[in-house]
Amino acid sequence: xxxxxxxxxxxxxxxxxxxxxxxxxxxxxxxxxxxxxxxxxxxxxxxxxxxxxxxxxxxxxxxxxxxxxxxxxxxxxxxxxxxxxxxxxxxxxxxxxxxxxxxxxxxxxxxxxxxxxxxxxxxxxxxxxxxxxxxxxxxxxxxxxxxxxxxxxxxxxxxxxxxxxxxxxxxxxxxxxxxxxxxxxxxxxxxxxxxxxxxxxxxxxxxxxxxxxxxxxxxxxxxxxxxxxxxxxxxxxxxxxxxxxxxxxxxxxxxxxxxxxxxxxxxxxxxxxxxxxxxxxxxxxxxxxxxxxxxx
Amino acid sequence: xxxxxxxxxxxxxxxxxxxxxxxxxxxxxxxxxxxxxxxxxxxxxxxxxxxxxxxxxxxxxxxxxxxxxxxxxxxxxxxxxxxxxxxxxxxxxxxxxxxxxxxxxxxxxxxxxxxxxxxxxxxxxxxxxxxxxxxxxxxxxxxxxxxxxxxxxxxxxxxxxxxxxxxxxxxxxxxxxxxxxxxxxxxxxxxxxxxxxxxxxxxxxxxxxxxxxxxxxxxxxxxxxxxxxxxxxxxxxxxxxxxxxxxxxxxxxxxxxxxxxxxxxxxxxxxxxxxxxxxxxxxx
Numbered sequence: 001x002x003x004x005x006x007x008x009x010x011x012x013x014x015x016x017x018x019x020x021x022x023x024x025x026x027x028x029x030x031x032x033x034x035x036x037x038x039x040x041x042x043x044x045x046x047x048x049x050x051x052x053x054x055x056x057x058x059x060x061x062x063x064x065x066x067x068x069x070x071x072x073x074x075x076x077x078x079x080x081x082x083x084x085x086x087x088x089x090x091x092x093x094x095x096x097x098x099x100x101x102x103x104x105x106x107x108x109x110x111x112x113x114x115x116x117x118x119x120x121x122x123x124x125x126x127x128x129x130x131x132x133x134x135x136x137x138x139x140x141x142x143x144x145x146x147x148x149x150x151x152x153x154x155x156x157x158x159x160x161x162x163x164x165x166x167x168x169x170x171x172x173x174x175x176x177x178x179x180x181x182x183x184x185x186x187x188x189x190x191x192x193x194x195x196x197x198x199x200x201x202x203x204x205x206x207x208x209x210x211x212x213x214x215x216x217x218x219x220x221x222x223x224x225x226x227x228x229x230x231x232x233x234x235x236x237x238x239x240x241x242x243x244x245x246x247x248x249x250x251x252x253x254x255x256x257x258x259x260x261x262x263x264x265x266x267x268x269x270x271x272x273x274x275x276x277x278x279x280x281x282x283x284x285x286x287x288x289x290x291x292x293x294x295x296x
Numbered sequence: 297x298x299x300x301x302x303x304x305x306x307x308x309x310x311x312x313x314x315x316x317x318x319x320x321x322x323x324x325x326x327x328x329x330x331x332x333x334x335x336x337x338x339x340x341x342x343x344x345x346x347x348x349x350x351x352x353x354x355x356x357x358x359x360x361x362x363x364x365x366x367x368x369x370x371x372x373x374x375x376x377x378x379x380x381x382x383x384x385x386x387x388x389x390x391x392x393x394x395x396x397x398x399x400x401x402x403x404x405x406x407x408x409x410x411x412x413x414x415x416x417x418x419x420x421x422x423x424x425x426x427x428x429x430x431x432x433x434x435x436x437x438x439x440x441x442x443x444x445x446x447x448x449x450x451x452x453x454x455x456x457x458x459x460x461x462x463x464x465x466x467x468x469x470x471x472x473x474x475x476x477x478x479x480x481x482x483x484x485x486x487x488x489x490x491x492x493x494x495x496x497x498x499x500x501x502x503x504x505x506x507x508x509x510x511x512x513x514x515x516x517x518x519x520x521x522x523x524x525x526x527x528x529x530x531x532x533x534x535x536x537x538x539x540x541x542x543x544x545x546x547x548x549x550x551x552x553x554x555x556x557x558x559x560x561x562x563x564x565x566x567x568x569x570x571x572x573x574x575x576x577x578x579x580x
Contacts, residue, residue, distance in 0.1 A: 016484075021399060024391045098319060111566070116329075117573070119512075121512070127551060138351065233515055256515070272424040276419075
């Protein structure tokens with residue numbers, strides 16, 4: 001180490017790291033930051049397809065968010081995300097705790113439970129739509145044996161959102177499970193056993209010893225699941241297309257439709273900016289929680 | 297008191313039984329859609345539309361696979377996807393590998409800032425930039441090519457790959473590279489000759505991440521291409537659903553065919569898979 005670093009540094013060596021980092025940075029800036037900046041500008045213009053068009057102030061934002069349909073859309077995004085979290089987080093977390101127990105065959109079970117994570121959103125939406133098919137699907141058939149007539153889930157304003165939540169949660173819980181399980185496995189068994197020996201109940205061991213040690217992981221998985229669901233278009237597009245009667249119209253889907261079906265790029269960009277802002281707020285809020293955790 | 301367990305970690309029979317019961321229920325939830333799709337894909341057309349439906353195909357047929365998967369269009373989508381996967385893999389891993397190495401082995405002004413800048417893009421979701429990306433790609437004439445997909449996918453993968461590979465590079469002692477430099481290698485030459493061969497597990501995890509992300513991606517593939525000849529596999533499946541009225545036999549066969557390569561890869565490379573996915577989960 002010392003023999004080398006004492007050699008006189010030539011200027012080319014000083015520039016070397018920048019040279020190797022530059023291509024990555026250029027690509028990232030060109031494909032992520034630049035389009036974001038463009039969306040921010042375009043969101044203030046009444047665009048005509050590819051032409052930037054005329055400046056219209058905040059009217060695109062008003063039409064995207066601060067209108068009756070816009071507020072419904074925001075509410076739907078919130079319901080879909082909250083519902084997905086409410087299923088995927090406890091389910092993934094409980095599975096991690098179960099699979100951390102000394103059970104025979106747990107590796108096989110873990111392997112099988114990861115499968116939904118490997119399935120693309122396109123295929124997941126297709127498979128769930130077919131599974132819940134009211135005419136030819138097995139779920140409707142099983143319910144009919146119990147005397148329940150299942151409605152056509154995807155065209156029922158009440159049930160369509162529930163179906164989307166189930167499909168989203170199905171694809172999301174393995175991530176929570178895998179992250180939580182790997183965090184649990186970093187905790188030495190002895191710590192928990194010692195607490196048990198000292199007379200702590202199982203619940204006390206969990207709440208006082210185990211959970212504080214994996215809290216950060218839980219937060220990370222919560223953020224990942226939230227943003228994945230909030231920003232996701234594919235499942236909603238394929239299963240319901242935002243219908244019936246806008247009952248499942250979410251903000252991310254609307255950006256897609258404004259942009260690629262209606263070609264109102266200005267409104268689409270306003271939606272994109274709003275979604276980005278929510279992503280940033282959420283990430284910052286989460287980092288705050290992490291920091292307060294460290295200082296406490 | 298004889299029934300009392302000896303060690304605190306051990307489970308009673310009742311606890312074991314309830315744990316398995318709970319796991320069984322979740323296993324059914326996790327595998328039911330895939331099982332139902334698989335069963336449908338193996339059924340004769342009449343059996344697919346039979347009421348009441350049967351869990352297993354009364355007569356097993358590969359007809360749906362013949363229709364959907366060996367269809368010239370589907371083979372084209374597969375070829376496109378494989379081409380984009382491998383080209384993105386080479387481009388993004390090459391860029392990220394050198395960026396990761398430079399930021400681990402060199403101490404330079406702005407290092408932390410530039411890394412943060414790169415990682416900040418993780419907060420930019422695809423849906424927030426897709427419309428401008430479309431506009432630009434039309435403007436500069438690369439819309440509806442596979443190259444625009446390769447560029448966008450690589451750009452989105454690079455920050456996560458840098459993150460992933462930095463961990464693996466930092467685990468290799470810098471002294472190894474320095475020893476090679478005494479033998480006359482340049483710094484980058486030493487990295488390639490000494491460290492890169494040791495990075496196989498990291499590169500494997502990176503490869504898995506790129507493969508899964510590109511293979512399963514829909515939004516970009518749909519928005520930035522137009523013609524049938526440039527469709528990726530997920531986009532092709534979407535068009536199968538919307539174009540001809542839904543025919544669930546061939547459709548589930550295509551869907552299963554899209555799952556199989558990932559599941560096979562997962563079965564073969566579990567460790568690298570979990571490393572890649574947990575590293576890659578950052579970008580949704």
